[in-house]
Amino acid sequence: MTRELRVVDASRPEEVFVALREALTAGGAAVVPRSAPSGTRSMPEPGAAPEPWPSAGERVAQNVALVIETSGSTGVPKRVALSADALLASAAASASALGGQGQWLLALPAHYVAGAQVLVRSLAAETEPILYGGGHFEAERFASLAQELDHDLRFTSLVPVQLARLVEAAEAGSRTVADALRRFDGILVGGQALSTQLRERAEAIGARIVSTYGSSETAGGCVYDRVPIGTAVVRTVDGQLEISGPMLAEGYLGEPDRTAAAFHEADDARWYRTGDLGSVDDAGRVTVLGRVDNVIISGGEKVLLDAVERAVREHPGLHEAVVVAAEDARWGQVPVVVVEVSGEATSSATLETLRRAVRERLGRAAAPARIVEVDRLPRLNSGKPDRVVLARLAAALEA
Known part of the structure; x- marks a missing residue:
């Protein structure tokens, strides 16, 4: 069985939220959150126009609920297909690691897997997310929106540069921003490496920081503060990190060879080759060293x-x-x-x-x-x- 693909403007996160609800609970079309063209490289050849996708009437497997379009360091676009089961397994693991389900402030674009997962976690928790919306990230605006959160447990997900702007504003004397940082029961920080210095500065203000590691292929972060969450397992093979668990993507749409290169079966489990160098100690704590390439x-x-x-x-x-x-x-x-x-x-x-x-x-x-x-x-x-x-x-x- 198959289902249709539906492209949704990621600059309208409220529409992505509704589309995801239908995809996860009512068998609606699989959601493709897409950003407006930004002028940055998104295809191998500079200046080349991307091919229209999806084409009219294109369909995917029935279990696929979300497709995340990414461009890696090589510029070759990837279309990562995530099932409803993978998304909800990730949301459940996150809630368990954070101490419960709560309300979220979405401050990341909805076409990022981390942004989409804020919406999925909100659906799983049956809470209404607060949406930052478009425009540049501003510390005071973020702080104002944080005041609208009214659940007992409050969370948000940021990239390091956003956290840095909040910390700088708080250190410069903004009591509003400092209070907002302390208002969250967990601030997930991922997408790029979080420096020890920035984390310590944020925690000195009173922020509860959780560093995350994951990718679109793992439905977002599946390692919190170096520890795999839920039933995720991380191991190293020839120095490269591999991940197994129910949050793994189905693969890359229309690219069986690429899917086979990244996902494989071994030891009675399905594994994703991350392309990251790293190590896992005897206690299961994960250290990421950098990209293989x-x-x-x-x-x-x-x-x-x-x-x-x-x-x-x-x-x-x-x-x-x-x-x-x-x-x-x-x-x-x-x-x-x-x-x-x-x-x-x-x-x-x-x-x-x-x-x-x-x-x-x-x-x-x-x-x-x-x-x-x-x-x-x-x-x-x-x-x-x-x-x-x-x-x-x-x-x-x-x-």
Whole structure:
């Protein structure tokens, strides 16, 4: 059996919410939340127009309730098919880990899996979510909406840059924002690595922070504060993290080869190869080191650019910096820090201080060769930095 696909404008989260309710409870069409074109790269060839999708009358398997469209670091779009069972299993595991079901403030776009899952959790809890809506993220607006939450348990889901803006506003003296941070019983933070420094600053204000790890293929976060939630299991195979559990996606629509490469059966379970390097200790705690495809060899030494980026973001003024690879005649490749124009981040003193801090933490080869400023950090439709374009921009500016 099959069901239709329904594209819903993600800038109207209230419509996505209604469509998801129908998909999960009434056998309605599978939901495809789609963002408006942003001008960022979403296909392999720069400037190429994406093919219309879905086509009129296109259908998916009956169990598929949500399709998340993503663009990875290679720019090749993925259409991740999630079943109703996977979405609800993820929501149940999250509620168990957080101490119960509650009311949510949606501050992420509904076409992100984390944003869609805020709506799914709200449906599972039978609570009405508070919707931030469109426009740039503003700390005072977020704080005002947080006051509208009236359930005994209150939650939200953020990316690190949003949390940073809230913390900065609270530290600058905004009592409203500080009270809002303390009002939540849990603030999930994922999408990118959360620095220890930012977490400590948020917790010093009184925020209850929960770092999450997961992806569209796992129906969002399935590891909270390094511990798998619900019945999720995480293991390593040849240094790469693999995840098993009821929250796994069905696969990628129309791409059986890609699905087979990412999902496989082993040890009486179905596993998802995450593409992330990491480790799992004897107590089951998960450590994520970085992407398998985001490693360079500099002067004969292996350098994990994700680790360099985490270290760089702990430096004042660089919490949104991105680290990419650049060709180097002497070392082969070197890490380069890319930041938006700020006026003072690229001073020679800043670079030397940064190089020293990274070198002491990760070794000589990891020390950034330079800091490059751009007018704006290009982003993928997922909201993550477009590292391919950033590497090209950095190379062009250096040339």
